[in-house]
Amino acid sequence: MKQYVIDELRPADQEKIKEYLDAHFGPADMGAIYWIPIEASVYNDTQTCHASCHPLYFALELSEAALTIELLVRTKNKIRCDCICYATEDQFLWLLRVVDAIFERLEIKT
Incomplete structure (x- = not known):
């Protein structure tokens, strides 16, 4: 699985991230999995056409450190579909901006 990882989190920073994710993306599934909805403007053509799969998400896992x-674009509505695929360059850059903005807002240095 292709992933983007930020490691060596300090306990205080992990707690700030958890509080932010809980507040903005709901409580975690299975204890540590959050679903980050992807902005529709970065959907590829197939994803845009598959309205029954919307919204699309990136899955994020927060551990202690x-x-x-995951860089796999997912839907909660289906297990298999052509719109479930690895992030395009635009989607990856969008994701990086979202994560960087969270860290900046929380004043976490990486």
Whole structure:
């Protein structure tokens, strides 16, 4: 699985991230998995056409010392679909901006 990982999180920073994710993306599934909805403006053509799959997400796991984000675009509505695929360059850059903005807002240095 392709992933984007930020590791070596300090305990205080991990707690700030958890509080932010809980407040903005709801409580974690299975204890540590958050679903980050992807902005529709960065959907590829197939994803845009598959309205029944919307919204699309990146799955993010917060552990004690790391934030791990799968680079697979997912839907909660289906297990298999052509719109479930690895992030395009635009989607990856969008994701980086979102994560960087969270860290900046929380004043966490990486």
